[in-house]
Amino acid sequence: MNSSNRLQILIEHKQQSLLKNGLKGIEKESLRISDQGFIAQTEHPEQLGAALTHPHITTDYSEALLEFITPPYAHIDQTLDFMHNIHQYVYDQLDDEHLLATSMPCGINGDLSIPIAKYGKSNIGKMKHIYRKGLWHRYGRTMQAIAGIHFNYSVPEALWPVLHQLENSQDSLDDYKSSAYFDLIRNFQRQGWLILYLFGASPAICKNFFKSRPELMAQFKEFDNGTLYHPYATSLRMSDIGYKSNNQADLNIDYNSLNGYVDSLSLAINTPYPDYETIGVKVDDDYQQLNANILQIENEYYSTVRPKQIIQPCEKPTLALKRRGVRYVEIRSLDLDIFNPIGIDANRARFIEALLLSCLVQESPPIDADDFSTHNSNQLKVAHSGRKPGLTLIKNQQAISLKDWANEILDSMQPICDILDANETDNHYNQVLQEQRKLIEKPDLTPSARILAEMRTSNQPFACFADNISRTHAENFTVQTLNSSETKKFNQMAADSHAQQTEIENNDTLEFDDFLHKYFSQQ
Template identity: 55%
Template sequence: MIKSIQKQLARLARTGALPLLRTGLKGLEKESLRISPSGLIAQTPHPAALGSALTHPHITTDYSEALIELVTPPFSSVAETLAFLDDLHRFTYQHLDDELLWAASMPCRIDGDDSIPIARYGSSNIGQMKHVYRRGLAYRYGRAMQTIAGVHFNYSVDEAFWPLYREIEDDSGALRDFIADRYFGAIRNVHRHGWILLYLFGSSPTLCKSFFSGRGTKSDHFAELEPKTAYRRYATSLRMSDIGYKNDSQSSVSPCLDNLENYVASLSRAIETPYPPYEAIGVKVDGEYRQLNANLLQIENEYYSPIRPKQITRSGEKPTLALKKRGVNYLELRSVDLNCFEPNGVSLQQLHFLENFLLFCLIAESPPLCADEKLETGQNALSTACCGRTPGFALSQRGTQRSLQEWASEILDGMSLVAEILDQGHRESRYAPVIEQQREKVADPDATPSARLLDQLEQSGLSFADYALQLSREHAEYFLKRPLEGRKLERLEDLAASSIEEQARIEADDDVSFDEFLRRYFAQS
């Protein structure tokens, strides 16, 4: 792997393309549960002063009305991206009254499914569709799973890079197809190597026992850290384990990662394939929609994946259709836990690492994923999430057992070659030092965030819920001490007001029934 990366970088150097690797665009989507001062899920509506969750470009909600999602624009510098996220936090806290944003990925104390309000987006057809989709998730999987939060890292290579890259690859096809093929190569490599992110940055080895209420025997495989807290001693990211974003019903949904055309076709089949247990739920019962349809997937976003190819959608456009028509615009990396020790949920050093990692995945060789290897990559991620810090832990690489430390060191070696390119042009190295920091975690599992969190819980004697509430209060103080002012404040206030006006316009412009709206939406081709 190292030699192939060296060869590829040398070829790119001869075309003058290497500087363009430093100017890709990076954006963030950061989810946080809004909670009461006592540490329960907030029952209040999305604050009106933050604008419309339907139309605001930067402040919205995910599954729950209480699950705020902060979305940055893409920047060429991850420092700018993080600074914008910080501004969004400061603005949000100015309008939360006494509520807080939960610091951890795994949720606070949950008082049953009814305590988790499903997000609402107004009376427009598109707003109703977003709500019904989430209602369908509740019927299919329960609400608790949808309270889990994380960070999504969005990345695209500088557009000027692609023609040069295609030239050295001697590809005579359409540029859009070449770009999609290379992004899918990166996606396959994220599936192969993405377990390293769970090991290095996973911050959810423990959770509140209330999460298991009404979820059968899922708690049976957990130890008790204290009476209210369940955990796995060597877990890294329970968020990405079989109690998090993993659904048995999706085991038959396995989108092809060989190319864009097959990916879109396989996802589309899942959206059109009836699933008897979901048919039993019903779609429209007594005049009220329970879900958008009774198929394996209601829409594309229901398929949980560590990384997605993305294209910017137009109003009312299906994501798969946007990909089919305009190709891949960027990648959305979804497997990053909230860093509960960071007020913003992610550090600058992490962002440097994630940018480096995705470029490494793009440049490294990436043959097609056969069925066996795809199953293997999924098992590697799951086992790392559940027990990646186990002494002597091994993963499977093409059917052969390999120690996590050895494999991780090889990945970091490959990333170091990319880091050298990214650090060029800076007075101080920003990427290489982060690689060295991660080597320390590989050598010493106790240096990982997941181990650090367990250590803090054991030392304090606090429950997970009480400790995370303490961190949440500290983060709130961090932002409240630095209220947003001046033009930045005015801009976000104007965006909030204009988003509410835009929602009203959308609602006024609807001229078909919701039934007809859904029919037209799913009929797009």
């Protein structure tokens, strides 16, 4: 049985309810901004815990770029409640700083104004810092200060053995699961441009973003003296802006199987790249990057969706996938929702869940390098000009209007939404589907259009608009406090994380060079 029959066979055997209650987790990045409106130069606040070891509050690229991580929950309201509590706790601890509500950074005063994150003196802490130094030399720091939402989703575990049996699969259950996850991933690569159209919220950029590379400003139109934009842009965050390295454009990562994916990604991690060899690895006894290969580690590969497995301490992600298969998928194409204090709402999350399940049950033929190039081209077109009237994309080697294809995708999601709403008191999934249909018909309702409209109405450059709305969100948190029980939990997590970092540092036995060699030698 192939994947085109998945939904049909589940319905025929009255097993479609097994599609409900997949686990949903969220990772959200936000820049700390000083009271003067610039990226904070202060270290990661000690009271928040150790960024190396805290399970829910860490840093991404920069010392100023906070990352909040929820546990995965079956009910999205629990996930969002946890994210709200993280925000409230952080605001209870911050002094004279606030979180930037936008994906595109403001308050930049040149590339070096973005402090690279530090993780202490342990070998793993040094490795994380040096990896970020490598990203600086390869792409510049400014690009790494862009923030986003990562939506983590795992298909309900109870579904797998039933589907495995109903499809008469000859693979082991683990291999079957991984194969099905790659079916989902390929379909998301085909259809994921829709996320940028519906939820993209980065149509404009501060001119200061290009302070280190002013020659790139010519690509854009001027919105005002401080702002560049594209009139019909949806998500410039997901476009190709600012990348000075094209090394990843030629990578042929295989998404047709788990083994193919692991092997092709591993090849990139082990293949030297001349431009990076010029930078050097260890210069005057000081590491500039982890290695001079196309990718230093797996996470350097920028993609809209990643297959994921929970890693053990110091385990390579590709090895975790190889050993234990795919555990969940990470969707990486979501901009921060500037109009929401925590950057995402339940409707957005429900829509993505329904889309991912739709991608799972649809037929998903293999893709080749040409297909992958087409998918990337579609995404870039939507990122730069997704709201342009009459915009066409390429589907199955044929031109199709964005509007027609979007409606086709929403139509294909209808039965999934019906299943997810079955026996519930509210038709949340159907409601969110109808809301998105309105955005297809009226592009002015999209977040990207609303942002530009509000900037025009208020006569504000992007930096002012972003900072004002960020301060409004901050005020909403500062007039409240987290309840004592939750505060106690977060205080304990912070204390535990500091203790855990100290323990890791005290237990290091290898010299860093040996640690790095051992890490990359894992088989």
